[in-house]
Amino acid sequence: MPKPMIPALAQFLAATAGRNMTKAAYVAVTVGVLSMVLLTLNPAYETAHRWVDLLLWASLAYFVFEWLVRLRHMTRQRRLALYMSSSAGLVDAVGALAVPVALILGAEPKTAWLLCVLWVLKVVPGIPGLRQLRRVLVFESGPLISVLVIFLMVVLLASVAEYFLERDVQPQTFGSVPAALWWAVVTLTTTGYGDVVPVTPLGRIVAALVMISGLGVFGLWTGILATGFAAETRRDNFLKTWESVSKVPFFAALGPAAIADVTHMLRTMELPPRITIIRKGQQGDCMYFIAAGEVEVDLPGKKVQLGEGAFFGEMALLGNNMRGANVSTTKVSRLLVLDLVDFRVLMARHPDLAETIDAEAKRRALENK
Numbered sequence: 269m270p271k272p273m274i275p276a277l278a279q280f281l282a283a284t285a286g287r288n289m290t291k292a293a294y295v296a297v298t299v300g301v302l303s304m305v306l307l308t309l310n311p312a313y314e315t316a317h318r319w320v321d322l323l324l325w326a327s328l329a330y331f332v333f334e335w336l337v338r339l340r341h342m343t344r345q346r347r348l349a350l351y352m353s354s355s356a357g358l359v360d361a362v363g364a365l366a367v368p369v370a371l372i373l374g375a376e377p378k379t380a381w382l383l384c385v386l387w388v389l390k391v392v393p394g395i396p397g398l399r400q401l402r403r404v405l406v407f408e409s410g411p412l413i414s415v416l417v418i419f420l421m422v423v424l425l426a427s428v429a430e431y432f433l434e435r436d437v438q439p440q441t442f443g444s445v446p447a448a449l450w451w452a453v454v455t456l457t458t459t460g461y462g463d464v465v466p467v468t469p470l471g472r473i474v475a476a477l478v479m480i481s482g483l484g485v486f487g488l489w490t491g492i493l494a495t496g497f498a499a500e501t502r503r504d505n506f507l508k509t510w511e512s513v514s515k516v517p518f519f520a521a522l523g524p525a526a527i528a529d530v531t532h533m534l535r536t537m538e539l540p541p542r543i544t545i546i547r548k549g550q551q552g553d554c555m556y557f558i559a560a561g562e563v564e565v566d567l568p569g570k571k572v573q574l575g576e577g578a579f580f581g582e583m584a585l586l587g588n589n590m591r592g593a594n595v596s597t598t599k600v601s602r603l604l605v606l607d608l609v610d611f612r613v614l615m616a617r618h619p620d621l622a623e624t625i626d627a628e629a630k631r632r633a634l635e636n637k
């Protein structure tokens with residue numbers, strides 16, 4: 269018998285605490301935050317205030333319900349303290365309590381509902397690549413902090429210089445170092461509001477230097493983050509491929525160093541069922557190892573299934589470069605792809621593997637005659 273909807277939903281919400289958001293939570297965040305934005309729009313809010321209020325209360329009710337369900341679930345699991353002190357627990361608590369507490373404390377409703385902007389924090393665990401970003405920030409913290417220190421140094425030097433050069437001509441805007449600091453930050457970050465502008469010749473020369481430094485500082489930041497991300501993605505791919513390679517029996521006899529070597533040459537590909545990977549008659553530029561799943565080779569008069577650990581697509585690389593049959597997936601499959609150049613390198617570096625591939629290709633060619 270299907271479970272009643274509310275208990276089933278409650279069980280699901282409890283189990284997803286601290287993980288990616290549920291679809292309902294995405295809807296509640298979007299509806300809630302958009303309604304909050306409408307609340308600040310006049311006269312639109314005045315005309316539709318019943319609907320906007322209803323949507324705001326409905327979103328809040330969802331988050332309160334979700335929080336209570338999770339509290340109950342964690343109490344039963346004896347993990348309440350852990351949940352309440354985790355970032356997910358804090359975000360859930362803030363999402364459920366911020367607006368009601370502000371209303372109870374007597375804040376004006378239009379002000380209290382602004383706090384529902386905090387619901388966007390719920391989206392954080394679902395952001396793809398967040399773990400990668402965190403790791404990049406940790407690994408690259410040294411260079412990033414160095415750039416930050418350079419930024420602060422230039423800001424301070426420039427603002428003192430501009431204060432000295434401009435204070436007599438523009439006492440209103442450059443009359444103190446903090447006032448000049450505002451100009452320095454706006455200029456160095458390349459924002460350039462243009463509300464405060466040096467007018468003396470020397471002041472302008474300093475400004476030009478600050479603008480050029482700004483480009484350099486931001487170029488450095490971007491460069492450090494971009495290379496950090498690229499390195500992190502490479503590491504992630506390597507780990508994923510390593511895991512698959514070590515599971516393929518074909519590579520099992522290799523030592524860890526050789527597996528690492530092979531892993532550098534392979535890339536992973538995830539495919540759904542019924543996808544054609546190889547078409548007969550096309551040029552062959554890579555071969556495949558099956559890490560998981562199954563493929564079917566469509567030969568004249570028969571179909572051959574190849575499962576986990578098998579390889580295919582080697583015959584074109586060893587022969588006349590032409591694919592001899594159609595090959596497609598029959599199940600969800602994870603394949604390791606070896607490009608032609610790396611295939612040659614692999615064959616040269618690992619003669620035992622080369623022999624196995626060669627022998628299997630010859631056996632298949634005989635079988636197909």
Ligand SMILES: Nc1ncnc2c1ncn2[C@@H]1O[C@@H]2COP(=O)(O)O[C@H]2[C@H]1O
Pocket residue numbers: 546552565567572574579580581582583584585590591592593594595632633635636
């Ligand atoms: N008899 C067979 N048994 C298993 N696989 C085969 C057989 N014949 C061909 N194949 C595979 O199907 C692939 C089609 O592309 P290739 O010719 O590059 O390489 C071929 C082999 O890897």
